Amino acid sequence: MTSSYRPRTTIEQWRILQAVVDFGGYAQAAQALNKSQSSMNHAVAKLQDTLGVKLLQVQGRKAELTDIGEVMLRRSRQLTVLVTELEQLAENLKQGWEPEIKLAIEMVFDRNLLLPVLKEFQLHSRGSRLIMEDTVLTGSLETIIHKRADIVITHQVPKGYVGEPIANFQLHLVVSNNHPLAQRNQPLSPDELSQHLQIVIRDTAQKPLEQQGWLRAEQRWTVNNFNEALQLVEAGIGFCWLPPFTIQQSTQLTELQLAGGSHRSGATYLVLPKDEKTGPCARLLYDMLVSELTNSGPFR
Structure with a gap:
């Protein structure tokens, strides 16, 4: 039996959040991902609005995680790793990898x-x-x-x-x-x-x-x-x-x-x-x- 639950967030939103944290800010993450800074801001803002929690707060020029953000980021990394492995498995099978x-x-x-x-x-x-x-x-x-x-x-x-x-x-x-x-x-x-x-x-x-x-x-x-x-x-x-x-x-x-x-x-x-x-x-x-x-x- 399949679940009727429909995710309200996307893998891409979580990846952008991870990039903002890993690269130390929106500008740096935008440059690393070859995206506009405005699109990065929009993705994180929409993620927060959808979840109804604050994930990041700007301190000076640097975006830092809230306590809730720490928990959510850690769990999101598990999610993106699983998706990456799933996509890699599909590619492997396409190439004949057992x-x-x-x-x-x-x-x-x-x-x-x-x-x-x-x-x-x-x-x-x-x-x-x-x-x-x-x-x-x-x-x-x-x-x-x-x-x-x-x-x-x-x-x-x-x-x-x-x-x-x-x-x-x-x-x-x-x-x-x-x-x-x-x-x-x-x-x-x-x-x-x-x-x-x-x-x-x-x-x-x-x-x-x-x-x-x-x-x-x-x-x-x-x-x-x-x-x-x-x-x-x-x-x-x-x-x-x-x-x-x-x-x-x-x-x-x-x-x-x-x-x-x-x-x-x-x-x-x-x-x-x-x-x-x-x-x-x-x-x-x-x-x-x-x-x-x-x-x-x-x-x-």
Whole structure:
């Protein structure tokens, strides 16, 4: 339902009021806006008459805000910023700039590495919304193949796509300090490990490959993310493969030694699923990620 209220003031009147204050007077504002001083006086006078309040008072040769004017000016700045952003958004959309982009991130990737880029990207995003979502195992592949995201950070690149290597990842085998396996002083065999409950992360694919990665565990509880897994591991319920950025949050873990290797590791890649159809905003973020992560990461 739309409101029946009709504004009695205009955006231009508020902009003129702001200019008179910012430039220190009617004459200076008129020169800055390339308008006549009389038109500036008329606009502010009409604004005050319409509202029925005094916004400005002239002290000598300078126009100063009244107490009411201070409040109204502050709120008017919010209004004009919103209008400017709305007009800029329309221009961006006309030029093909996306109103929304999606970045899918394989859960083994440390999001802390993204923060400097995202902080800089926000300054150049022109109001586009950024959606970030976690993907796991074959869910990452599906996101690329079905083009469900504009940019994907993945640990595996499907055939027919190109990935830009950006960082390595590791997973460490851990249990609670109170778990029976924590008392072992020698490497475990895979068969011994399989006799205990494993905490695994849910594959985000619509059609997961049940025999891939950690999903091969017969005794397993499934959770949505590493933080949920960490809680169960700390409670002594099972073991899990966790990344360093999750493990460092806890002092209650013991890293297990597994015959044949206690770490799982690999590389992560940046992929543009839509290739040449990628929009300019997504392309900007992709270029910023490549520049930052390939220059500061292990592949520099």
